[in-house]
Amino acid sequence: MTGLKNDRLLRALRRQPVDVTPVWVMRQAGRYLPEYRSTREKCGSFMSLCQNPQAACEVTLQPLERFDLDAAILFSDILTIPDAMGLGLYFVEGEGPRFRKVVSTPGDIEALPVVNTLKDLTYVTDAVRVIRRELNGRVPLIGFAGSPWTLATYIIEGGPSREFAQTKALVYDQPEVLALLLEKLTASVIDYLNAQIAAGVQAVQIFDTWGGVLSASAYLKFSLAYMQRIVSALNTGPDGDPVPVILFTKGGGTWLEQMAESGCHALGLDWSQDIAQARRRVGDRVALQGNLDPAVLRSSPRVIAEEVDLILERFGSGSGHVFNLGHGITPDIAPDNVAALVDAVHTQSVKYH
Amino acid sequence: MTGLKNDRLLRALRRQPVDVTPVWVMRQAGRYLPEYRSTREKCGSFMSLCQNPQAACEVTLQPLERFDLDAAILFSDILTIPDAMGLGLYFVEGEGPRFRKVVSTPGDIEALPVVNTLKDLTYVTDAVRVIRRELNGRVPLIGFAGSPWTLATYIIEGGPSREFAQTKALVYDQPEVLALLLEKLTASVIDYLNAQIAAGVQAVQIFDTWGGVLSASAYLKFSLAYMQRIVSALNTGPDGDPVPVILFTKGGGTWLEQMAESGCHALGLDWSQDIAQARRRVGDRVALQGNLDPAVLRSSPRVIAEEVDLILERFGSGSGHVFNLGHGITPDIAPDNVAALVDAVHTQSVKYH
Numbered sequence: 001m002t003g004l005k006n007d008r009l010l011r012a013l014r015r016q017p018v019d020v021t022p023v024w025v026m027r028q029a030g031r032y033l034p035e036y037r038s039t040r041e042k043c044g045s046f047m048s049l050c051q052n053p054q055a056a057c058e059v060t061l062q063p064l065e066r067f068d069l070d071a072a073i074l075f076s077d078i079l080t081i082p083d084a085m086g087l088g089l090y091f092v093e094g095e096g097p098r099f100r101k102v103v104s105t106p107g108d109i110e111a112l113p114v115v116n117t118l119k120d121l122t123y124v125t126d127a128v129r130v131i132r133r134e135l136n137g138r139v140p141l142i143g144f145a146g147s148p149w150t151l152a153t154y155i156i157e158g159g160p161s162r163e164f165a166q167t168k169a170l171v172y173d174q175p176e177v178l179a180l181l182l183e184k185l186t187a188s189v190i191d192y193l194n195a196q197i198a199a200g201v202q203a204v205q206i207f208d209t210w211g212g213v214l215s216a217s218a219y220l221k222f223s224l225a226y227m228q229r230i231v232s233a234l235n236t237g238p239d240g241d242p243v244p245v246i247l248f249t250k251g252g253g254t255w256l257e258q259m260a261e262s263g264c265h266a267l268g269l270d271w272s273q274d275i276a277q278a279r280r281r282v283g284d285r286v287a288l289q290g291n292l293d294p295a296v297l298r299s300s301p302r303v304i305a306e307e308v309d310l311i312l313e314r315f316g317s318g319s320g321h322v323f324n325l326g327h328g329i330t331p332d333i334a335p336d337n338v339a340a341l342v343d344a345v346h347t348q349s350v351k352y353h
Numbered sequence: 354m355t356g357l358k359n360d361r362l363l364r365a366l367r368r369q370p371v372d373v374t375p376v377w378v379m380r381q382a383g384r385y386l387p388e389y390r391s392t393r394e395k396c397g398s399f400m401s402l403c404q405n406p407q408a409a410c411e412v413t414l415q416p417l418e419r420f421d422l423d424a425a426i427l428f429s430d431i432l433t434i435p436d437a438m439g440l441g442l443y444f445v446e447g448e449g450p451r452f453r454k455v456v457s458t459p460g461d462i463e464a465l466p467v468v469n470t471l472k473d474l475t476y477v478t479d480a481v482r483v484i485r486r487e488l489n490g491r492v493p494l495i496g497f498a499g500s501p502w503t504l505a506t507y508i509i510e511g512g513p514s515r516e517f518a519q520t521k522a523l524v525y526d527q528p529e530v531l532a533l534l535l536e537k538l539t540a541s542v543i544d545y546l547n548a549q550i551a552a553g554v555q556a557v558q559i560f561d562t563w564g565g566v567l568s569a570s571a572y573l574k575f576s577l578a579y580m581q582r583i584v585s586a587l588n589t590g591p592d593g594d595p596v597p598v599i600l601f602t603k604g605g606g607t608w609l610e611q612m613a614e615s616g617c618h619a620l621g622l623d624w625s626q627d628i629a630q631a632r633r634r635v636g637d638r639v640a641l642q643g644n645l646d647p648a649v650l651r652s653s654p655r656v657i658a659e660e661v662d663l664i665l666e667r668f669g670s671g672s673g674h675v676f677n678l679g680h681g682i683t684p685d686i687a688p689d690n691v692a693a694l695v696d697a698v699h700t701q702s703v704k705y706h
Contacts, residue, residue: 163683168648172656215646215679216627217663254606254626273607274569293568295521303525310570326568330516 003137004202009071010140013203013244013265013287015320021312021349022070023342024142027328028063029075033335035062046091047083050076053126060131064139066335067342070322071139071203072131074196076124078146078207081188082155084120085112096160103155104166106177115188117195124192128199143201145193147208147249148185148230149223152178164213171218178222186226190233197235197243205246205268206230212251212270219255228262246289250327253278260285271326276314288315289322292341297325297333301340308344317352356490357555362424363493366556366597366618366640368673374665374702375423376695377495380681381416382428386688388415399444400436403429406479413484417492419688420695423675424492424556425484427549429477431499431560434541435508437473438465449513456508457519459530468541470548477545481552496554498546500561500602501538501583502576505531517566524571531575539579543586550588550596558599558621559583565604565623572608581615599642603680606631613638624679629667640673645694647678650686654693661697670705 004010008022030036036059043049050056060075079097083089088100103109117125131141146154154160156167170178193204211223227247237243247259248268259267260282269278269290278288296307308323315321323345329338357363361375383389389412396402403409413428432450436442441453456462470478484494499507507513509520523531546557564576580600590596600612601621612620613635622631622643631641649660661676668674676698682691 163648165648165651165685168646169651172649172652172660212625215624215644215660216630218646219625251604251625254630271568272565272572272604277569277607291568293521293571295516295518296525298518298522299525307525307568332518 004140005137006070006139009142009322010202010244012319012322013246015284015287017319017353019350019353020346021315021321021323021352023323023345024069024071024073025063025329025338025341026073026325028067028069028073028338029059030329031331032329032333032338033062033066046077047089050080051123053123053130056123056127057130057134060127060141061134063338067339068346069139069342071142072135073142073205074124074128074131074144074201076127076144078144078151078209079154080121080124081115081146081151081185081192084115084117085184085188087155097154098159099155102158106174106180109177109181109184112181112184114184115191117192121192121195125195125199128196128201132200140202141200142203142205142246143193143196144205144207145189145230147206147211147223148182148189148226149214150208150210151185151189152181153210153213155181164210171214171222175222182222182226186229189230193230194233194235197237201243202237203244203246204234205248206264208247208249208252211249216255219249219252220258223249224255224258224262227264231263246322248289256281266322268324269326273326274314275311275321276316279315279320284320287320287322289324291324291326294325294327294329294333297329297337297341299337301337301344304337304340305344305348308341309348312345312349312352315352319353323349357493358490359423359492362495362675363555363597365672365675366599368637368640370672371706372703373699373706374668374674374676376676376698377422377424377426378416378682378691378694379426379678381420381422381426381691382412383682384684385682385686385691386415386419399430400442403433404476406476406483409476409480410483410487413480413494414487416691420692421699422492422695424495425488426495426558427477427481427484427497427554429480429497431497431504431562432507433474433477434468434498434504434538434545437468437470438537438541440508450507451512452508455511459527459533462530462534462537465534465537467537468544470545474545474548478548478552481549481554485553493555494553495556495558496546496549497558497560498542498583500559500564500576501535501542501579502567503561503563504538504542505534506563506566508534517563524567524575528575535575535579539582542583546583547586547588550590554596555590556597556599557587558601559617561600561602561605564602569608572602572605573611576602577608577611577615580617584616599675601642609634619675621677622679626679627667628664628674629669632668632673637673640675641668642675642677644677644679647680647683647686650678650682650690650694652690654690654697657690657693658697658701661694662701665698665702665705668705672706676702
């Protein structure tokens with residue numbers, strides 16, 4: 001399989017036998033690592049780090065130097081797409097992302113271009129190539145994008161939100177205007193992920209961070225339907241095999257059956273879900289990824305091992321499980337606790353394989 | 354049934370036949386009503402309003418004067434219990450509740466008293482009696498309390514939180530310390546709800562606003578187990594019948610089966626859940642309450658009627674449905690849209706009964 005020395009992740013995503021449960025950590029290249037903070041400081045801003053393929057490669061590999069992780073994930077941000085649409089992404093310390101350009105009228109949405117990755121986001125595909133070269137087959141590289149709905153919330157609200165009042169106003173009062181934006185984002189994400197695949201990513205994850213704020217019917221119509229179109233439009237990898245796709249809707253626990261019908265290979269679970277129940281519900285249609293509460297990493301190696309065991313035991317025997325957190329790791333975590341997590345997953349999962 | 358002119362709510366909670374689906378609105382006595390803002394202004398602070406039985410009665414009845422609601426809910430706050438424990442509750446405009454006293458050590462928790470409602474919270478039971486007298490059997494009066502877990506998060510974090518880092522540190526590192534706090538809160542909530550029942554509330558709701566931030570296993574252990582004890586310790590009403598209990602865990606959609614086994618009469622659903630799927634999962638064990646996205650109320654009467662119809666149709670024929678929002682109404686809603694909601698529920702639900 002493309003000469004990988006460690007192909008556990010791809011095998012688990014395809015529900016093929018593995019020796020131990022593979023593990024990676026959402027936001028594993030991040031602020032909890034002093035070496036990350038150092039590289040980021042050298043680059044100036046978060047966006048300068050994303051836009052510098054050598055630096056992006058450096059931080060992508062940093063967690064692999066420390067921990068026995070089974071995957072690397074491209075260092076980037078889901079908001080590269082709105083940035084490439086010309087919205088002027090920047091970050092306010094402690095407050096998160098903002099855009100220089102406001103998108104508030106139907107005309108603003110009509111004026112937005114579809115992203116052409118090879119023209120507008122070459123720093124991403126360049127980073128993929130550099131990282132693949134540096135990884136040299138050690139573990140697979142995961143690419144990613146935000147879901148169209150999640151990207152739309154940032155664009156319409158102009159940054160993070162709690163109530164998503166303006167985006168929901170479009171859901172209920174101007175669904176055709178929202179659909180136009182979601183169409184452009186869907187075309188952009190397809191182009192973006194196919195460019196990442198062509199450049200060398202070996203699996204992709206779609207982050208639907210805010211799908212869970214919708215009602216069940218609105219979720220199916222305004223988030224899942226577009227993710228489904230993305231899944232079915234992705235190209236195969238250079239070996240001709242489909243590239244595994246992980247769908248992760250935070251707060252999407254009651255919609256797993258419908259998500260599993262999307263054609264994706266795996267579902268990411270947040271930590272509120274019992275993985276045993278989730279496995280019963282999706283059957284053998286998809287693999288499952290998750291789902292430790294990131295808060296457990298603030299505890300001790302002993303408690304981390306216990307909580308890892310609980311999830312491994314709830315998933316049970318057989319392949320189709322990729323261990324991960326239920327959401328991104330927070331900046332306050334001690335790196336040694338991540339080592340304890342990775343070690344616990346590998347040693348304690350042997351008996352289930 | 355205790356001489357009620359409108360007993361739809363109690364009948365639906367007991368899954369007995371009704372003519373139309375009953376409806377009430379979480380936080381129906383609240384800031385979206387100009388008459389509420391006026392009463393509150395007269396009282397000075399939010400807590401002065403809660404602590405004045407006449408004023409609490411006045412705002413409890415205000416929404417019933419405007420809308421054809423099928424229930425009144427006691428005007429109060431879930432944090433009356435920590436306040437009565439001596440923590441000094443106050444509200445910071447735009448930031449929510451705060452406590453004057455910090456609870457951070459096991460010793461702080463040991464020092465907390467169990468609430469004696471008839472001594473510490475007579476303003477609540479007084480308000481219940483005044484409201485019952487003024488309601489004069491028009492609709493039933495709902496009492497309520499926060500869940501022990503939810504109250505514990507406010508006490509430990511000192512106010513609202515996003516990550517609940519300190520409370521989760523207790524979950525994973527000092528579960529016995531957390532258990533001590535939850536025991537005291539459980540005893541307090543039992544005393545409080547039984548005092549409300551003795552004073553005249555005809556149904557109760559337990560608000561587990563933050564149960565959904567826990568992992569599945571932690572939820573069962575640190576939230577549901579205590580709510581279950583509360584449910585089984587509640588006294589019957591003056592007629593000797595059990596007082597219906599509604600459990601509402603926001604974000605609890607994947608745990609409905611376990612919640613339905615708690616002995617409660619109904620589950621409150623947030624808006625992320627498909628009520629048809631929820632009904633299939635809980636069968637005829639409990640009634641369901643919910644679950645319109647509060648954001649729909651920012652839209653037009655036409656859209657409100659459509660979204661109401663969708664939920665009524667998804668629930669389907671038969672009793673056991675109490676219409677409500679999936680969370681509290683927000684202050685920016687036009688009162689006329691609440692009228693449209695209530696009207697839509699009553700007129701459109703006829704065909705399902």
